[in-house]
Amino acid sequence: MDQNIFLKRIKTLRTASGYSLYDVENLTGISRSTLQRMETGKTTLSLTHLVKLANLYHVPLAYLFGEESSSISQKKVDLINHLLGDSYEFVYEEEFDCYHLFDNDSEDEDEIIGTMSPDSLQSVYEQIENFTVFTIYSMLGISVRPKIKSEHL
Structure with a gap:
């Protein structure tokens, strides 16, 4: 090691x-x-x-301990980013072989709100066919609050 x-x-x-x-x-x-x-x-x-x-x-x-991981293709990452919409985006950091999750709505555009290994992101990808976007956000630890129209209050 x-x-x-x-x-x-x-x-x-x-x-x-x-x-x-x-x-x-x-x-x-x-x-x-x-x-x-x-x-x-x-x-x-x-x-x-x-x-x-x-x-x-x-x-x-x-x-x-140094294992290099590359179990997820860019095409799969692009699909996850598409499902997350414009608010969040995974970006690969080659030096550390990991994906950083950015909140595109944050005032600090360089703020990293999460980090995942390629293997972990692959696990997310493997489950997305059976989940809604809300569930994907929950798996990633992103808080999602439903918007309630004032007429329902």
């Missing part, structure tokens, strides 16, 4: 997801000091901690 790849990916996933060390601590139960030491290569994590981080970032455990 190339430790540099692991260190780079684990920190990049955290920052690209918009999480602080405090956020990850609250979401996983792994202390900030342990996370900080892990990101700088000064400690190793237990398998339990690694699984928690992989789940948090929606990536396979092997991805954290």
Whole structure:
């Protein structure tokens, strides 16, 4: 295992997801000091901690250790983006072999609201034939509020 790849990916996933060390601590139960030491290569994590981080970032455990993933074609990504409409878009980041989810309606056009490995995005694709757009948004953790006409209030 190339430790540099692991260190780079684990920190990049955290920052690209918009999480602080405090956020990850609250979401996983792994202390900030342990996370900080892990990101700088000064400690190793237990398998339990690694699984928690992989789940948090929606990536396979092997991805954290350098496995390159390319299980989803651009055509499939284009279909997912089409179903998401104009509001959201997945964009591939070659350097880290991941897809970033952008909120196109956000005032900060460079704000990344989520990150997924190609394998995770492939899993989303495999289920879209049986789901509505609302369900796809829910799978991606995007909050969707139905618009209610004032006449129904």
